[in-house]
Amino acid sequence: MAASPTTGFLLDVSVAGAALAGSLLLGTVAARVLRALLGGRRARAEQAMRPMVLAVVSGGDVPAALISARGGHGRAAERIAFAYLARLRGEAAVFLADLLARRGAMARLIRATHSPRAHRRARAAERLGLIASPEAERRLAELVTGDHNAQVRIVATRALGKTGSAAAARTLLHSLSRPAPVPEGVVASALLELGPEAVPWLRAELAGGRRQRAMAANVLGLLDELPAWEGLVENTGSGSVEVRTSAVRALGRLGLPQAIGPITACLHAGEDPALRAAAAYALGRIGDPRSVPPLAACLEDPHYWVAHNAAMALAEIGGPGAIALSLAAAGLGGGAAHAREALARRALARDERPEDPARAPAQVRASAPARAPAPAPAPAATPAQVPATVQPLAGRPPAGHPSPADRANGQGR
Amino acid sequence: MTSVLVVDDDPDVCDLVTYKLEQSGFDVRRASDGDAALREVARKVPDLVLLDVMMPGVSGLEVLERWRSDETTAGMPVIMLTAKAQENDVERGFELGADDYVIKPFSPRELVRRVTAVLSRRQSV
Numbered sequence: 430m431a432a433s434p435t436t437g438f439l440l441d442v443s444v445a446g447a448a449l450a451g452s453l454l455l456g457t458v459a460a461r462v463l464r465a466l467l468g469g470r471r472a473r474a475e476q477a478m479r480p481m482v483l484a485v486v487s488g489g490d491v492p493a494a495l496i497s498a499r500g501g502h503g504r505a506a507e508r509i510a511f512a513y514l515a516r517l518r519g520e521a522a523v524f525l526a527d528l529l530a531r532r533g534a535m536a537r538l539i540r541a542t543h544s545p546r547a548h549r550r551a552r553a554a555e556r557l558g559l560i561a562s563p564e565a566e567r568r569l570a571e572l573v574t575g576d577h578n579a580q581v582r583i584v585a586t587r588a589l590g591k592t593g594s595a596a597a598a599r600t601l602l603h604s605l606s607r608p609a610p611v612p613e614g615v616v617a618s619a620l621l622e623l624g625p626e627a628v629p630w631l632r633a634e635l636a637g638g639r640r641q642r643a644m645a646a647n648v649l650g651l652l653d654e655l656p657a658w659e660g661l662v663e664n665t666g667s668g669s670v671e672v673r674t675s676a677v678r679a680l681g682r683l684g685l686p687q688a689i690g691p692i693t694a695c696l697h698a699g700e701d702p703a704l705r706a707a708a709a710y711a712l713g714r715i716g717d718p719r720s721v722p723p724l725a726a727c728l729e730d731p732h733y734w735v736a737h738n739a740a741m742a743l744a745e746i747g748g749p750g751a752i753a754l755s756l757a758a759a760g761l762g763g764g765a766a767h768a769r770e771a772l773a774r775r776a777l778a779r780d781e782r783p784e785d786p787a788r789a790p791a792q793v794r795a796s797a798p799a800r801a802p803a804p805a806p807a808p809a810a811t812p813a814q815v816p817a818t819v820q821p822l823a824g825r826p827p828a829g830h831p832s833p834a835d836r837a838n839g840q841g842r
Numbered sequence: 843m844t845s846v847l848v849v850d851d852d853p854d855v856c857d858l859v860t861y862k863l864e865q866s867g868f869d870v871r872r873a874s875d876g877d878a879a880l881r882e883v884a885r886k887v888p889d890l891v892l893l894d895v896m897m898p899g900v901s902g903l904e905v906l907e908r909w910r911s912d913e914t915t916a917g918m919p920v921i922m923l924t925a926k927a928q929e930n931d932v933e934r935g936f937e938l939g940a941d942d943y944v945i946k947p948f949s950p951r952e953l954v955r956r957v958t959a960v961l962s963r964r965q966s967v
Binding site: 479512515 | 854861862865947948949
């Protein structure tokens, strides 16, 4: 009996499907075999070149075979050298950079930074940062300020930070004034990576443009650069809120009691809430009991982060700070909630029960600072009014007072 | 021969450290994670351990804590290997009884100096 047209069609489809599946299977097997072969060849090449590269790390003579290696062996040698270079510093890194330069890797990388493909430029920039020669630095500086692709600029910025060069600090700081600057966090990380090499430029930029001053202040604080404290103090008194806040925060990190006066001046009720919150935070970091009265006066501040940071700072100070919190916690004002939270956190940190204000010795209570009048009325802080520079000391804000991190993540709106 | 156990999940770091220490006359053993390090030390206590902090599974700090709580390994010299971004771990490492620390990226020459210094300190005690 002849097959119907439908059956014939189904048969054709089945045969075609089986053929397609067979081809796919064959293709997959072929790809795996090819990959295994290439992987094996690559592993053998690396095995042959690795001892030679390791000898270079130790300062031995560079074998001629390592300089002249081409093809798979040449690529393996460079792969290993770059991998080791990322993990080494000191003279071992210099030996490897010299090896790569002698193999012509530098010239190839510089050419690659002119590639029309962004990922090639970025990869070349990353490797130039490891080589860290003056020529590499110059090209990286051009990429940081001139590449049209934001990702390439970011990679070049990070790479410039790895060069360890003082001049790189200047390029990084000045890149902040470009029309499309690299995100500040990336620049800050690169400056921190430069470490002490960046300090002279950072200190000089404390008298520079607004963005440079704010960045320099932040990074100097993170680098614990104590000798910069006077320059930082000068920046707490005038200029933009961003610069003043950065300077106050840096002084807090340095922890110098000499800075208490200028920081306390920033707590004044007429100042920007972001600056005041940063000042409260900084006073907590310094931890000097002289800061207790001005901080206690902020406990009932209408701006959430000012009052919160003041309470946490008092807890950090401990002793008279904790007594001031106990007195505030016993009250009914808005500061009582912040004070109770700070006391509870302090007790948890010390693994004890919160202090009872009624149990404080009478003479201590008498010497504790009287509760200062509430600061001058100011409009309630809305999330939009508190810039991302405000740093909470700890804890989560109540509804309506999202933290800067929440806002950055799009929460709390 | 003085034996050193290198514990790091990064094979490139292990290669570099092993090569430099062997070149300086040490007998080097390797472990690629915390569990392997615990097993290696249980098998034979080395004269010194170079211990990475951040590893998959049991962390370097946890490994160090276990060694310090065991009387056979409580006095074993340990140098922590830590990335620059994990400098906070250094303090914790010292609290747990680490003898020294080396920050990555590292200088091989400095690493050998520190290993030698820790070993001579221990021998003089």
